Amino acid sequence: MAGKYICMDIGGTKILGTIVDENNNIIFRAKKKTKANKGLEVVEQRMAKVVEELLEQSQIPKEEIVAIGAGAPGVINEDTGEIIYSPNLPWKNYNIKKAIEDKLGIPFFVGNDANIGMMGEWKYGAAVNKKNVVGIFVGTGIGGGLIVNDSLFSGSKYLAGELGHMVLNPEGPYCNCGQRGCLETYAAKVSMTREIKNQINRGRDSILKDLMDMESSVIRSKPLKTAIDQKDALAVEVLDKAIYYLAAGTGSLINIFNPDMVVLGGGVIESLGDYIMPILNRYIRRFAFPDIIEGTEIVESALGDDSIIYGALALAKEKQG
Amino acid sequence: MAGKYICMDIGGTKILGTIVDENNNIIFRAKKKTKANKGLEVVEQRMAKVVEELLEQSQIPKEEIVAIGAGAPGVINEDTGEIIYSPNLPWKNYNIKKAIEDKLGIPFFVGNDANIGMMGEWKYGAAVNKKNVVGIFVGTGIGGGLIVNDSLFSGSKYLAGELGHMVLNPEGPYCNCGQRGCLETYAAKVSMTREIKNQINRGRDSILKDLMDMESSVIRSKPLKTAIDQKDALAVEVLDKAIYYLAAGTGSLINIFNPDMVVLGGGVIESLGDYIMPILNRYIRRFAFPDIIEGTEIVESALGDDSIIYGALALAKEKQG
Numbered sequence: 001m002a003g004k005y006i007c008m009d010i011g012g013t014k015i016l017g018t019i020v021d022e023n024n025n026i027i028f029r030a031k032k033k034t035k036a037n038k039g040l041e042v043v044e045q046r047m048a049k050v051v052e053e054l055l056e057q058s059q060i061p062k063e064e065i066v067a068i069g070a071g072a073p074g075v076i077n078e079d080t081g082e083i084i085y086s087p088n089l090p091w092k093n094y095n096i097k098k099a100i101e102d103k104l105g106i107p108f109f110v111g112n113d114a115n116i117g118m119m120g121e122w123k124y125g126a127a128v129n130k131k132n133v134v135g136i137f138v139g140t141g142i143g144g145g146l147i148v149n150d151s152l153f154s155g156s157k158y159l160a161g162e163l164g165h166m167v168l169n170p171e172g173p174y175c176n177c178g179q180r181g182c183l184e185t186y187a188a189k190v191s192m193t194r195e196i197k198n199q200i201n202r203g204r205d206s207i208l209k210d211l212m213d214m215e216s217s218v219i220r221s222k223p224l225k226t227a228i229d230q231k232d233a234l235a236v237e238v239l240d241k242a243i244y245y246l247a248a249g250t251g252s253l254i255n256i257f258n259p260d261m262v263v264l265g266g267g268v269i270e271s272l273g274d275y276i277m278p279i280l281n282r283y284i285r286r287f288a289f290p291d292i293i294e295g296t297e298i299v300e301s302a303l304g305d306d307s308i309i310y311g312a313l314a315l316a317k318e319k320q321g
Numbered sequence: 322m323a324g325k326y327i328c329m330d331i332g333g334t335k336i337l338g339t340i341v342d343e344n345n346n347i348i349f350r351a352k353k354k355t356k357a358n359k360g361l362e363v364v365e366q367r368m369a370k371v372v373e374e375l376l377e378q379s380q381i382p383k384e385e386i387v388a389i390g391a392g393a394p395g396v397i398n399e400d401t402g403e404i405i406y407s408p409n410l411p412w413k414n415y416n417i418k419k420a421i422e423d424k425l426g427i428p429f430f431v432g433n434d435a436n437i438g439m440m441g442e443w444k445y446g447a448a449v450n451k452k453n454v455v456g457i458f459v460g461t462g463i464g465g466g467l468i469v470n471d472s473l474f475s476g477s478k479y480l481a482g483e484l485g486h487m488v489l490n491p492e493g494p495y496c497n498c499g500q501r502g503c504l505e506t507y508a509a510k511v512s513m514t515r516e517i518k519n520q521i522n523r524g525r526d527s528i529l530k531d532l533m534d535m536e537s538s539v540i541r542s543k544p545l546k547t548a549i550d551q552k553d554a555l556a557v558e559v560l561d562k563a564i565y566y567l568a569a570g571t572g573s574l575i576n577i578f579n580p581d582m583v584v585l586g587g588g589v590i591e592s593l594g595d596y597i598m599p600i601l602n603r604y605i606r607r608f609a610f611p612d613i614i615e616g617t618e619i620v621e622s623a624l625g626d627d628s629i630i631y632g633a634l635a636l637a638k639e640k641q642g
Contacts, residue, residue: 075612085612132477144577148469155579156453159613162576167608169490170569179572179608248491251500255483256465256577258476287488287500291396291406292480 001320003066006051006106007312009113010072012036012088017050018306019058019065020313024124026306028058040090048103067107068100069316071116071308077158078111078315084158109319112154113308115161118145119152120311121263125302132259136163136250137266137301140218141176142184146257164188166249186245189268193219195238206234221271228275239272243279250280250298251287258292265301273300322641324387327372327427328633330434331393333357333409338371339627340379340386341634345445347627349379361411369424388428389421390637392437392629398479399432399636405479430640433475434629436482439466440473441632442584446623453580457484457571458587458622461539463505467578485509487570507566510589514540516559527555542592549596560593564600571601571619572608579613586622594621 002022009016012034019028030053035042055062074086081097083089100108111119118127118135127133133147144163146153154160164184165177172181176190185191193212196219200209207230211223227235250262269276277300285293303310323343330337333355340349351374356363376383395407402418404410421429432440439448439456448454454468465484467474475481485505486498493502497511506512514533517540521530528551532544548556571583590597598621606614624631 146577148474149472151470153469156581157579157613157616159610159616160577160579162579162610162613165576165610166487166573167489167569169492170566170608172490177610181569245491248488248502252487252573253577255486256467256481256574258478258481258483260477287491289480289483289486289498292478292483295478295480 001066001317004060004064005313005316006054006065006068007309007316008047008050008068008070009308009312010034010047010070010089010110011113012073015046015050016309017054018309019054019060020309024310024313026309028054030054030057034089036089040094043089043091044096044099044103047100051104051106062104062106065106067109067316067320068104069116069312069314070108070110071113071312072096072110073113075158076110076112078109078115078152078154078319081108081110083110107316107320109312109316111152111311111315112158112161114143115145115152115154116311116315117143117265117307118147118161118263118311119314120303120307120309121265121301122147122152123314124310125307126263126299127261130260132257133261133263134163134250134253134257134259135263135265136246136253137307138188138246138264138269139267140189142188143266148257163249163253166252168245168248183245183249187242187249189218189221192224192238192242193217195241196234199234199238204234207232208235221267224268225271228272239276240279243276244283246276247280247283248287251284251293254284254288254292254296259296261297261299263299263301265304265307267305269300270304322387322638325381325385326634326637327375327386327389328630328637329368329371329389329391330629330633331355331368331391331410331431332434333394336367336371337630338375339630340375340381341630345631345634347630349375351375351378355410357410361415364410364412365417365420365424368421372425372427383425383427386427388430388637388641389425390437390633390635391429391431392434392633393417393431394434396479397431397433399430399436399473399475402429402431404431428637428641430633430637432473432632432636433479433482435464436466436473436475437632437636438464438586438628439468439482439584439632440635441624441628441630442586442622443468443473444635445631446628447584447620448582451581453578454582454584455484455571455574455578455580456584456586457567457574458628459509459567459585459590460588461510463509464587469578484570484574487573489566489569504566504570508563508570510539510542513545513559513563514538516562517555520555520559525555528553529556542588545589546592549593560597561600564597565604567597568601568604569608572605572614575605575609575613575617580617582618582620584620584622586625586628588626590621591625
């Protein structure tokens with residue numbers, strides 16, 4: 001339905017809210033801490049506060065908002081609005097749709113953040129009109145989304161697309177999820193940070209020693225980019241290994257799905273895409289059939305940080321339409 | 322359409338033909354060597370000979386055959402009947418549908434053998450009425466098929482489902498396909514045979530030394546089963562490693578697809594399923610999320626060697642219907 005929408009990206013640490021106008025432009029933004037550790041009611045209040053702030057800032061009357069769309073981490077039934085389970089938010093078997101609609105009086109729709117990000121790229125970003133698409137989002141961890149036969153595929157129980165937890169080595173390092181050798185244990189920021197800190201603690205020289213917060217378990221993308229720009233040997237080496245494994249995972253997915261397109265997004269690609277993509281494109285030829293690769297476009301996310309916002313817009317328009 | 326069908330399983334070494342009656346029973350069978358090395362025309366003649374033999378044997382007039390369905394190795398456009406490429410048969414960008422229809426005057430439909438095997442299990446076997454299914458067929462190599470949202474998924478260019486060529490270790494052994502560490506290099510008969518022969522050649526004791534053909538690059542399933550039944554240490558060890566990697570691949574696919582069901586079939590499962598399945602079910606818990614596994618049935622093929630025959634029936638009925 002045409003009109004203005006509120007679109008939200010609900011993360012474990014912060015909630016980003018936006019107002020998107022009739023021309024699909026983001027015209028207002030507001031951000032608040034999630035305060036997930038304070039429990040369910042506080043998070044709902046924080047969400048409500050973001051909405052209030054957006055309405056106040058914009059002076060748009062609530063009645064002009066067609067619906068709110070949102071992406072959040074976890075296993076989410078997009079049809080009913082039930083959050084079945086979330087790793088970072090205090091919700092379990094909880095109907096957040098009903099709770100927010102009761103609180104705010106605006107229709108509310110929510111889906112898994114990586115799936116919703118994929119939907120954003122598919123409806124408004126890099127993958128418009130593609131029939132089969134694999135989306136891989138590389139940040140602190142690795143999330144994924146799948147478009148199959150012209151629709152978002154969420155599997156039999158809204159659990160599909162856990163692409164960060166494909167096994168890339170059954171005898172590899174343990175992942176936070178309890179499995180061994182997941183893609184995420186090789187190619188996400190947490191694993192890169194572990195490797196960088198281990199090497200520096202062993203006396204390896206690197207400009208990252210001064211650039212990064214050595215207490216943090218997740219390096220920010222900016223110092224990593226600075227180190228790569230300056231050809232820091234440790235940064236180049238660690239990123240190279242991550243790209244090699246990312247190529248192996250991506251290649252596998254290409255052999256499994258034979259998609260039209262693979263979209264790579266997330267903070268790491270956002271900051272370092274120009275550096276990563278050519279290397280990934282070389283490595284990937286080792287891990288997928290030449291015939292399949294030939295017909296597969298491998299591209300960077302077009303919406304960057306806003307892919308979840310635009311996916312939330314697509315979800316809300318689809319459900320409220 | 323109701324009526325009798327001829328259903329064929331076209332392999333690199335032999336062609337199996339059957340007549341399937343109105344009640345979906347296989348009432349006649351005929352088998353001939355493919356003679357793939359003699360070229361395209363000879364293979365077509367062999368296919369025609371199988372059909373003739375079936376008609377002669379059964380005394381069923383050609384006019385009573387509604388259509389012929391077939392599964393064959395390779396990249397096949399199920400809609401047009403074009404074989405785009407086949408690793409084991411002398412066809413490339415060749416419309417086999419047209420050729421056979423011209424020769425025999427019976428409608429002919431063909432698809433990729435692993436996909437067609439999956440379709441057989443889905444329409445007549447273990448996965449009837451399941452919405453999302455992953456099929457993994459373990460034999461000389463490993464093939465796969467996917468049912469997604471209630472239909473066979475063959476990807477953007479009929480290349481999807483190459484599940485044997487998921488990468489399970491980007492630094493692992495080279496596969497025949499040129500990639501490294503494919504599932505097939507760990508869990509198929511070719512890799513098991515290589516490991517068994519290497520160990521025996523190094524002086525390892527095993528009853529397989531007498532049971533198997535040490536000149537062959539592919540062990541038959543029967544001696545492997547005999548060795549396992551007799552608790553031969555080498556056979557147990559080699560199969561255990563294969564099952565571990567098969568579990569890792571299956572677990573990854575469960576995390577990617579969140580299917581209702583995984584069907585395992587092919588010669589190895591056919592012979593050794595009773596031994597393999599309980600071990601696989603234990604190992605798989607290391608490689609997929611508990612929540613996803615909980616809702617996923619992991620079962621053996623119900624049709625065994627006839628899954629391709631029944632899939633060919635399903636294809637012919639669908640296309641001629």
